[in-house]
Amino acid sequence: MGVYKTIREEAFEANLEIKRRGLAIYTWGNASAFDPDKGIFAIKPSGVEYDELTPKKMVLVDLEGKVIGGELNPSSDTKTHLVLYREFKGIRGITHTHSPYAAAWAQAGKPVPVFGTTHADHCGREIPCTEYINPEAVKNNYELETGNLIAETFKKGNLDPVQITMVLTAGHGPFTWGTSAAQSVYHGVILEEICKMALFTIMIDSNAKPLPEHIIKKHWERKHGPDAYYGQ
Amino acid sequence: MGVYKTIREEAFEANLEIKRRGLAIYTWGNASAFDPDKGIFAIKPSGVEYDELTPKKMVLVDLEGKVIGGELNPSSDTKTHLVLYREFKGIRGITHTHSPYAAAWAQAGKPVPVFGTTHADHCGREIPCTEYINPEAVKNNYELETGNLIAETFKKGNLDPVQITMVLTAGHGPFTWGTSAAQSVYHGVILEEICKMALFTIMIDSNAKPLPEHIIKKHWERKHGPDAYYGQ
Amino acid sequence: MGVYKTIREEAFEANLEIKRRGLAIYTWGNASAFDPDKGIFAIKPSGVEYDELTPKKMVLVDLEGKVIGGELNPSSDTKTHLVLYREFKGIRGITHTHSPYAAAWAQAGKPVPVFGTTHADHCGREIPCTEYINPEAVKNNYELETGNLIAETFKKGNLDPVQITMVLTAGHGPFTWGTSAAQSVYHGVILEEICKMALFTIMIDSNAKPLPEHIIKKHWERKHGPDAYYGQ
Amino acid sequence: MGVYKTIREEAFEANLEIKRRGLAIYTWGNASAFDPDKGIFAIKPSGVEYDELTPKKMVLVDLEGKVIGGELNPSSDTKTHLVLYREFKGIRGITHTHSPYAAAWAQAGKPVPVFGTTHADHCGREIPCTEYINPEAVKNNYELETGNLIAETFKKGNLDPVQITMVLTAGHGPFTWGTSAAQSVYHGVILEEICKMALFTIMIDSNAKPLPEHIIKKHWERKHGPDAYYGQ
Numbered sequence: 001m002g003v004y005k006t007i008r009e010e011a012f013e014a015n016l017e018i019k020r021r022g023l024a025i026y027t028w029g030n031a032s033a034f035d036p037d038k039g040i041f042a043i044k045p046s047g048v049e050y051d052e053l054t055p056k057k058m059v060l061v062d063l064e065g066k067v068i069g070g071e072l073n074p075s076s077d078t079k080t081h082l083v084l085y086r087e088f089k090g091i092r093g094i095t096h097t098h099s100p101y102a103a104a105w106a107q108a109g110k111p112v113p114v115f116g117t118t119h120a121d122h123c124g125r126e127i128p129c130t131e132y133i134n135p136e137a138v139k140n141n142y143e144l145e146t147g148n149l150i151a152e153t154f155k156k157g158n159l160d161p162v163q164i165t166m167v168l169t170a171g172h173g174p175f176t177w178g179t180s181a182a183q184s185v186y187h188g189v190i191l192e193e194i195c196k197m198a199l200f201t202i203m204i205d206s207n208a209k210p211l212p213e214h215i216i217k218k219h220w221e222r223k224h225g226p227d228a229y230y231g232q
Numbered sequence: 233m234g235v236y237k238t239i240r241e242e243a244f245e246a247n248l249e250i251k252r253r254g255l256a257i258y259t260w261g262n263a264s265a266f267d268p269d270k271g272i273f274a275i276k277p278s279g280v281e282y283d284e285l286t287p288k289k290m291v292l293v294d295l296e297g298k299v300i301g302g303e304l305n306p307s308s309d310t311k312t313h314l315v316l317y318r319e320f321k322g323i324r325g326i327t328h329t330h331s332p333y334a335a336a337w338a339q340a341g342k343p344v345p346v347f348g349t350t351h352a353d354h355c356g357r358e359i360p361c362t363e364y365i366n367p368e369a370v371k372n373n374y375e376l377e378t379g380n381l382i383a384e385t386f387k388k389g390n391l392d393p394v395q396i397t398m399v400l401t402a403g404h405g406p407f408t409w410g411t412s413a414a415q416s417v418y419h420g421v422i423l424e425e426i427c428k429m430a431l432f433t434i435m436i437d438s439n440a441k442p443l444p445e446h447i448i449k450k451h452w453e454r455k456h457g458p459d460a461y462y463g464q
Numbered sequence: 465m466g467v468y469k470t471i472r473e474e475a476f477e478a479n480l481e482i483k484r485r486g487l488a489i490y491t492w493g494n495a496s497a498f499d500p501d502k503g504i505f506a507i508k509p510s511g512v513e514y515d516e517l518t519p520k521k522m523v524l525v526d527l528e529g530k531v532i533g534g535e536l537n538p539s540s541d542t543k544t545h546l547v548l549y550r551e552f553k554g555i556r557g558i559t560h561t562h563s564p565y566a567a568a569w570a571q572a573g574k575p576v577p578v579f580g581t582t583h584a585d586h587c588g589r590e591i592p593c594t595e596y597i598n599p600e601a602v603k604n605n606y607e608l609e610t611g612n613l614i615a616e617t618f619k620k621g622n623l624d625p626v627q628i629t630m631v632l633t634a635g636h637g638p639f640t641w642g643t644s645a646a647q648s649v650y651h652g653v654i655l656e657e658i659c660k661m662a663l664f665t666i667m668i669d670s671n672a673k674p675l676p677e678h679i680i681k682k683h684w685e686r687k688h689g690p691d692a693y694y695g696q
Numbered sequence: 697m698g699v700y701k702t703i704r705e706e707a708f709e710a711n712l713e714i715k716r717r718g719l720a721i722y723t724w725g726n727a728s729a730f731d732p733d734k735g736i737f738a739i740k741p742s743g744v745e746y747d748e749l750t751p752k753k754m755v756l757v758d759l760e761g762k763v764i765g766g767e768l769n770p771s772s773d774t775k776t777h778l779v780l781y782r783e784f785k786g787i788r789g790i791t792h793t794h795s796p797y798a799a800a801w802a803q804a805g806k807p808v809p810v811f812g813t814t815h816a817d818h819c820g821r822e823i824p825c826t827e828y829i830n831p832e833a834v835k836n837n838y839e840l841e842t843g844n845l846i847a848e849t850f851k852k853g854n855l856d857p858v859q860i861t862m863v864l865t866a867g868h869g870p871f872t873w874g875t876s877a878a879q880s881v882y883h884g885v886i887l888e889e890i891c892k893m894a895l896f897t898i899m900i901d902s903n904a905k906p907l908p909e910h911i912i913k914k915h916w917e918r919k920h921g922p923d924a925y926y927g928q
Contacts (some may be wrong), residue, residue, distance in 0.1 A: 025421065025425060026418075026421075026422075027463075028350070044462070045463065046463055046464055047462070047463030047464040048464065051860075053905075059797060061883055072460075072464060073464055076454065076461065076463075094308040094903075098349075098350045098429075100425065100428055100429050100432060101432060103348060103350060103429050103432075104429050104432030104433045104435075104436055105436060106348065107347040107348035107429060107430075107432075107433040107437040107440065107443075108347075108433050108437040108440045109437075109441070110436060110437060111442070115803040115804075115867070116799060116802065116803035116867045116868060116869070117867060117868045117869070118724070118794045118799060118869070132443075132444050132447065133447060134442075136444040138446050138447060139446075142450055142454070171347070171348045171349060171444075172348060172349045172446055172447075173348070173349070173350070186722075189721065189722075190722075192731060193721060193796065196796055197796050197799050198799050198803075199432060199435060199436060199799045200796060200797060200799075200800030200803075201803040201804050202435075202436065202437060203800075203895060203898075203899060204801060204804040204806060204895060204898065205804040205805075205806060205867060208803065208804045208805075209385045209805070209852075209866040211803075211828075212828055212831075212867075213458045214831040214834050214835075215828065215834060215867055215868075218834045218838055222772065222838070229769075229772065230742065230743070230772045231723075231742055231743030232741065232742055232743045232744065232768060232769055256654075257653065257657060258650075258654075259695075260582070277696070278694065278695055278696055279694070279695030280696065282476040304696060305693075305696055308686065308693065308694045308695075330581075330582045330661075332657065332660055332661050332664060333663075333664060335580060335582060335661050336595070336661050336664030336667075336668055337668060338579040338580065338667045339579040339661060339664075339670075339672065339675075340579075340663075340665050340668040340669040340672045341672070341673070342668060342669060364675075364676055364679065365679060367676075367678040370678050370679060370682045371678075374682055374686070402677055403580045403581060403675040403676075404579045404580060404679075405577070405581070405582070430610040431664060431667060431668060434667075434668065435667060489885065489889060490885075490886075491927070492814070510926065511926070511927030527918045533737075537925075538917065540925065540926045540927075551754075562813075562814045562893075562894050564889065564892055564896060565896060567814060567893050567896075568893050568896030568897045568899075569810060569900060570812065571811040571812035571893060571894075571896075571897040571902040571904065571907075572897050572900040573901075573904070573905070574900060575902060596907075596908055596911065597911060599908075599910040600912050602911060602914045603910075604912055606918070634814060635811070635812045635813060635907040635908075635911055636813045636911075637812070637813070637814070663896060663900060665897060666899075666900065667899060684878055685795055
């Protein structure tokens with residue numbers, strides 16, 4: 001496995017964590033780990049169960065989509081990962097699943113309002129949701145265009161992918177990312193919990209109001225601001 | 233067990249998988265495995281807990297409903313399986329459960345709209361739901377007529393049981409099938425997940441719209457079309 | 465433990481099953497086993513965690529409510545059990561829990577409609593729900609009067625407790641019974657599942673219609689009628 | 697660990713129980729144990745996973761907020777705990793989590809009505825919910841002011857924290873307390889179950905009525921009144 005040992009192991013561990021955390025049944029999720037110096041990422045092979053994965057089975061892909069290592073086909077979602085690594089500077093891991101609460105918000109095509117501090121601790125605004133991907137984009141290069149759609153959603157909304165590490169693709173499901181493959185899964189778990197709480201909240205009050213801006217800001221900044229003091 | 237060793241073992245494994253995947257409590261589910269060359273299927277014995285099953289306890293039944301092997305009574309739903317094996321050419325396994333989300337859609341008597349790609353990956357249209365079975369059919373031969381009702385629902389709707397491997401029987405629950413007993417349980421798990429996500433989706437937006445047709449088609453075809461590239 | 469060895473062991477096993485099946489947290493459920501010849505039942509001691517139970521700790525109580533064996537106080541709900549053993553001839557086990565779906569229907573004060581065959585397999589009509597217990601009854605002898613309220617609900621509704629083995633007490637929770645302590649817990653598990661499915665059903669369609677009577681009758685009778693053929 | 701051995705061990709055990717009971721993922725909950733004679737409490741260190749905790753890692757803090765023992769930073773919520781120990785005489789343990797059903801009621805900003813006896817057994821009135829914390833309080837000293845907000849909510853509502861051991865902070869989540877750290881987690885588990893049942897109840901009937909006062913009183917008093925007889 002040579003020089004790519006680390007990202008393969010990172011990707012392997014992150015894919016196992018998807019299963020351990022209950023984010024996916026069967027093969028319904030994939031994680032990748034990126035080495036920005038080499039421009040290479042390691043990603044789950046397509047259609048292989050989590051129990052059968054090994055670090056060596058992780059597929060190495062460059063930012064043009066060329067497989068440069070591994071004997072299996074990379075995940076069908078590889079080109080979406082690729083675009084996000086190209087467009088979102090500074091990220092080093094991506095996770096995609098069909099976790100049910102996040103998928104439901106994606107299926108409803110709705111951004112998730114900031115109803116509480118659990119959300120604000122991890123994302124200082126509503127979780128963005130893309131438009132449905134258009135027919136032409138599907139025809140051209142579906143998975144690549146899914147990445148473009150996410151990137152455009154961030155550009156249009158003037159969103160910073162370093163601060164907003166989660167997105168819903170309309171009618172599909174969540175993508176999350178972070179400074180490592182492990183952190184991208186961590187954000188996937190958190191997104192699922194935020195989406196569950198948000199669903200419960202609107203069931204209690206279908207007109208529930210978002211958290212006031214001063215509390216959102218406080219929670220975000222005590223964890224992520226320049227004077228952060230949350231955690232060790 | 234002689235020449236039927238394989239289908240008995242297949243049926244045995246599929247019934248255990250029903251339990252492992254949480255699709256049934258007590259004895260609320262049954263799976264069968266079919267040998268089309270011999271016209272024989274192996275099915276769970278009636279009223280026996282999953283923990284007490286052995287391959288040998290699987291009951292062998294022919295397509296007239298005659299028990300040709302095994303010491304226990306076959307599942308009460310045997311005649312429904314039988315009709316489906318007769319009517320749906322090419323299927324080799326059937327699973328019936330009362331998994332709660334699928335049963336709830338069946339109880340509401342509603343087909344499940346294609347709200348997202350999770351659904352479209354496994355079924356390219358809404359999950360069909362039969363009418364309630366009529367009083368005469370119940371009187372004549374209830375379980376056999378349940379099979380007929382499913383078959384008629386497919387004929388009327390011009391549905392292909394090779395592509396649409398799932399149905400809800402109104403007021404009752406799901407039947408799923410496939411090219412093996414194992415695949416029929418797999419489809420049962422997926423149907424339950426689709427039904428859960430669909431319920432969550434309409435709780436977020438009671439007017440949630442189905443996925444646009446071009447995305448449904450793409451997802452179905454990348455897995456099942458002539459140029460499928462999803463999975464290994 | 466002498467002649468009461470069996471009912472103590474039965475009650476012990478049934479109480480453990482409450483926990484195993486997830487019907488109760490902490491001490492929120494109790495089961496008893498009745499010996500109709502001796503007019504004695506064994507019941508869970510009050511306030512003792514399931515993990516600390518032994519057959520010997522089960523408390524023996526007669527139908528006047530007198531403790532005739534055991535060193536601990538019997539469950540606070542003992543007098544409710546007692547009345548049901550007196551009033552409902554033929555039952556030999558009772559289970560009471562606060563399982564969340566059944567408790568929610570009880571809290572809403574609503575009988576559970578027969579939405580599907582899962583329900584009809586185990587109860588041929590809606591699950592009855594009592595009125596709220598009145599202030600005088602609470603003052604007099606709360607737990608005994610809870611038993612009376614259940615018995616009156618059955619008398620008024622002309623319900624047969626041998627066929628309808630489940631009730632919701634308004635604002636409180638479920639009581640279930642059967643021909644053994646084990647069967648009473650089994651009915652508790654089934655009631656919880658029925659209540660869960662019924663909740664999901666009205667979330668899909670708030671105007672969901674009950675199952676037509678001919679299907680209810682068929683499902684009940686194939687399991688419980690004179691010509692029952694369901695199960696071995 | 698010297699003289700603080702007990703409260704460190706108590707706090708340690710209570711934090712583990714938060715995880716065992718499923719009240720928190722990652723580090724989303726903290727418990728503390730208080731010694732009123734010394735005016736010192738032991739609390740979870742900030743940002744440390746439950747699996748990595750040891751009694752020695754618990755941080756000792758006095759009622760001015762000064763760390764007097766331990767090498768790690770105390771939980772970010774330390775000042776909220778501190779205020780509650782100051783204001784609520786007689787309490788010796790506090791638990792804060794983001795358990796999803798309780799958090800959802802907090803996010804909806806609604807007190808939880810007493811829909812049933814499960815609730816009345818543990819709290820004789822609706823679970824109070826604070827107002828949103830105001831901008832000035834957030835600016836000054838957020839976590840300390842969260843404690844003040846809870847204390848004021850109790851003063852204004854004329855609520856007794858010995859009897860009402862649970863509160864929701866609007867847009868945030870639950871705080872529970874008790875006569876020990878262990879009891880504060882126990883109340884956290886119960887609050888989550890009450891909130892779950894209450895959500896299910898209003899899904900069955902959005903106009904569900906609270907339990908009549910005479911039943912609330914009876915259930916509260918048989919467990920907590922001068923003539924309590926519930927439990928051993």
